[in-house]
Amino acid sequence: MSDTGTIPIRLSFGGGLEAYFSNKRTQTVQVPSKDESGAPSNAAFLIRYLHENIMQYHGEAKNNPFVTPEGDVRPGILVLIGDPDEIDGELADWELEGEGAYVLKPNTLVSFISSLHGG
Amino acid sequence: MNDGVPDDVKNEIFAALRFGDGEVERKGGREWPLSGDEYRRYGRQLIMPEVGLAGQMKLKNASVLIVGVGGLGCPAAAYLAGAGVGTIGLVDADDVEVSNLHRQILHGTAKVGMSKVESAVLYINGLNDEVQCIPHHERIFPENALGIISQYDVVLDCTDTPASRYLISDSCVLLRKPLVSASALRTEGQLMVLNNPPRPAGDVHGGPCYRCIFPKPPPAASVVTCGEGGILGPVVGTMGVLQSLEALKVIIATSSEEDTPMELDEIDAQQQQQQQRKKADPPNLLLFSSFSKPMFRSIRLRSRRADCAACSAQASVTVESLNSGSLDYVQFCGVSSPVAALQPSERISVKSFAQLIADSEQEVHFGRPLAAPPVVLDVREKVQFDLCSLKGSINIPYSVISSTDPSATGPSATWVDELRRIPLDQALYIICRLGNDSQLTVKRFRELALDEGGRRRIVDVAGGLKAWRDKVDRDFPEY
Incomplete structure (x- = not known):
């Protein structure tokens, strides 16, 4: 893979977040394989990239449904990672995979699920 | 146990009574952990190895x-x-x-x-x-x-x-x-x-x-x-x-x-x-x-x-x-506080709004209306608009409005262009379900310059269709 290449990342959204991503629950996006500093793209970069390039939201930063003004994932959203190299392909809380430091691989599945509260 | 009844006779009696209530078994001297009613009621789960008698006793306790x-x-x-x-x-x-x-x-x-x-x-x-x-x-x-x-x-x-x-x-x-x-x-x-x-x-x-x-x-x-x-x-x-x-x-x-x-x-x-x-x-x-x-x-x-x-x-x-x-x-x-985004001059009560509509419907001499009908924009999602809406109102869902980038250059969204074509002396009245999104819409319309530098009034119908139902039209559906 070249330095300027992209890698396919499979995304899924749930709990209402899909409304800000073309109303699609699943989609595959091409993400730069290197971040701004030239390091391999990780999950933290992906979130930045999605926020700046893919997400459809034009309201105030403090009401952003995906990231906080500081750039962190908003509280109440679970980030889940399905590593393509893990045989079972099971999704896991990204805290089990190194959180933002998880280095993206081609076809990594990254899922953003907003917690629900209705009952 | 010797109660003077031969065992074979006893067994026969019990067999005949086995569909009776749980009392019979106890009279016979056997204490079952569950009553006969319970055996019958829970039988379909009792026979599962995941439950069994031990599991049922745990549930009971x-x-x-x-x-x-x-x-x-x-x-x-x-x-x-x-x-x-x-x-x-x-x-x-x-x-x-x-x-x-x-x-x-x-x-x-x-x-x-x-x-x-x-x-x-x-x-x-x-x-x-x-x-x-x-x-x-x-x-x-x-x-x-x-x-x-x-x-x-x-x-x-x-x-x-x-x-x-x-x-x-x-x-x-x-x-x-x-x-x-x-x-x-x-x-x-x-x-x-x-x-x-x-x-x-x-x-x-x-x-x-x-x-x-x-x-x-x-x-x-x-x-x-x-x-x-x-x-x-x-x-x-x-x-x-x-x-x-x-x-x-x-x-x-x-x-x-x-x-x-x-x-x-x-x-x-x-x-x-x-x-x-x-x-x-x-x-x-x-x-x-x-x-x-x-x-x-x-x-x-x-x-x-x-x-x-x-x-x-x-x-x-x-x-x-x-x-x-x-x-x-x-x-x-945290508590989600009600939206209060607007000045009083940017809002109209449902009663005044109803009067405005009534005026426009009232015919005066030569069949000309007293006032032009107000332009009413309903910003609820389409599925809600389809349930019930005010006569003549136009639907532009708030999700469409909020996802339109006011800073974007190039051709603007179709709905923005269509609103621009409405004569400037015609105010836009914005209504929604409860009166929150309508306020945010008024703000957003200003950001999109739909007020044409203040030459067009953009007005929030305060309290939305809920207030309309409560204070103007009791027959308007509640959902």
Whole structure:
């Protein structure tokens, strides 16, 4: 893979977040394989990239449904990672995979699920 | 035993009476662990190896608390009662409303206005009078949570706000109760078994609590209720049924030593831990997305958080802090304040708005109207607009408005161009369901320069269609 290449990342959204991503629950996006500093793209970069390039939201930063003004994932959203190299392909809380430091691989599945509260 | 009756005769009598009530067996001298009625009632689950007699006895001796007798709590209560859980506690302060009935299956049309707990007790007693029902006709608060929860073995969180979810989880950690937590909205549901095994705070072998998974609450403005977002009955029903299933599994998996959790410390700790590690499933989140394929997905969750405010060794949530009222869950989760984005001059009351419409409909001399009909923009989602709308109003959903980038260069959205073509002396009246999105729309229209530098008035119809129904047109549908 070249330095300027992209890698396919499979995304899924749930709990209402899909409304800000073309109303699609699943989609595959091409993400730069290197971040701004030239390091391999990780999950933290992906979130930045999605926020700046893919997400459809034009309201105030403090009401952003995906990231906080500081750039962190908003509280109440679970980030889940399905590593393509893990045989079972099971999704896991990204805290089990190194959180933002998880280095993206081609076809990594990254899922953003907003917690629900209705009952 | 010699009671003077030959054994073969006795056997024949018993065989003939084997469909009679349970008394016969006892008269014959045998004490069965369950009554004849219970054998028959629970027979279909008793013959399953997952349950068996031992499992049924555990269910019979168990007590389960259901907090919230709504879309989750109703089906959960029905299946737990059906399965023969000995004691079921029910917490809810609300009364049955007609808008509950499409999903809250214990309540019926004749029970509208009755308290939900009373309605649920009636249903459960009708289903299975072996079950002891304990109604708690109150909302759960820090002041009453420990008192109520301490009376039960397993807790089901069937509530609908983040504040109650944190409170119930904290209480379950403090009292060492397993917690089955579920939630649902629109077409989706989520399910977790938390604090299982319910080890003391600081014990890394205990299951994670709600705070481990969600250390910080979501911003109050991002929390959508079923009333706002909608809910499909079978979706929330599925989650409630799954909660009852998880509760049954937790109860049946309980070893006899664990029946008295407060004495756990006396048992050899290492042996206990090994036993529990073997038994408890790794923490999981089950996601249900009813319009996706596959509908179900299971997510591996983290274990207890080392710095968790509730279940770690450094926990700041204690019995004392809860009882003293120093933990304010409502404040912790924040309150979504009503939108107040506009000046009074940018708003019109529904009564004045109704007058405006009436004026435009009133014909004066030569058949010319007194005033042009107002341009009314309804910013509810299309599905709601299609349910009912004001005559002549135009639908531009707020989701479309809010996703239009005001700073974008190049051709603007079609709907913006169409609004620009409306003569400048025509004001735009913005209406929505409750009067919040309409205010945000007025602001956004200014950002999109639709007020043409102040030459066009953009007016919010205060209070939305709810106020319209309350103060102008009682026949306008309520949903």
